[in-house]
Amino acid sequence: MLYLKDLISHGRVRACYYHPLHNKLCVKVALNKKHSSLLQKEIKNNELFKKTIGAYVPRYYKLVKTNKGLGLTTDLIYDDNNRLSPRLKDWLKQQKPLSQDIMSQFDDFFSRLLKYQLWFYDFNDENFLIKTHKKRHYLYFVDTKSLNRNNSWSTLKLEYVIPFLARRRMLRRIRRFYTAHHKPIPQQFS
Ligand SMILES: Nc1ncnc2c1ncn2[C@@H]1O[C@H](COP(=O)(O)OP(=O)(O)OP(=O)(O)O)[C@@H](O)[C@H]1O
Numbered sequence: 001m002l003y004l005k006d007l008i009s010h011g012r013v014r015a016c017y018y019h020p021l022h023n024k025l026c027v028k029v030a031l032n033k034k035h036s037s038l039l040q041k042e043i044k045n046n047e048l049f050k051k052t053i054g055a056y057v058p059r060y061y062k063l064v065k066t067n068k069g070l071g072l073t074t075d076l077i078y079d080d081n082n083r084l085s086p087r088l089k090d091w092l093k094q095q096k097p098l099s100q101d102i103m104s105q106f107d108d109f110f111s112r113l114l115k116y117q118l119w120f121y122d123f124n125d126e127n128f129l130i131k132t133h134k135k136r137h138y139l140y141f142v143d144t145k146s147l148n149r150n151n152s153w154s155t156l157k158l159e160y161v162i163p164f165l166a167r168r169r170m171l172r173r174i175r176r177f178y179t180a181h182h183k184p185i186p187q188q189f190s
């Protein structure tokens with residue numbers, strides 16, 4: 001059993017800890033045990049992501065027992081100095097610019113989501129990390145638990161089963177992302 005103690009950060013659903021034995025990994029645990037099944041789902045997404053948005057997402061490895069419940073091991077996103085890469089939220093707080101280079105990665109990421117019908121609706125500034133490697137910046141989307149593929153009949157919301165509605169909903173969220181960051185909305189998303 002892994003003993004987790006160094007918290008990186010937590011969202012509403014999961015907490016993310018440094019892996020106690022591997023410095024290139026982190027471990028995600030559900031804050032509420034009823035959400036543990038989400039962790040398994042992420043591992044299943046590896047192959048799909050590799051072919052579609054592989055450059056932008058960490059890989060997921062295996063489920064492990066920890067002192068905080070079931071944990072999911074995944075790549076830790078860190079900078080050249082071995083420090084944790086900042087979340088988009090921290091990046092902006094540090095007054096770092098959203099350069100053309102970073103924005104073109106966002107454009108590419110969002111257009112891939114549309115192309116491959118990977119419906120996500122959660123583009124908040126805590127789910128994106130910006131890694132710096134050899135003076136270049138790389139965008140990462142670290143929270144893929146809410147992937148929807150038009151197959152969740154368990155939920156009654158129509159946008160979860162009808163691609164047209166899912167696409168429309170995601171496009172609205174994408175546009176909202178650009179607007180929130182005072183960036184023009186690329187033609188392909190308007
Ligand atoms: N692979 C990673 N490398 C480094 N930090 C990470 C990684 N994954 C997550 N984090 C950090 O942990 C935080 C919480 O992770 P995550 O977004 O998966 O939790 P969540 O509860 O599912 O989020 P939400 O509140 O959006 O539902 C992130 O905001 C980020 O700061």
Ligand SMILES: [Mg+2]
Pocket residue numbers: 011012126127143
């Ligand atoms: Mg999150």
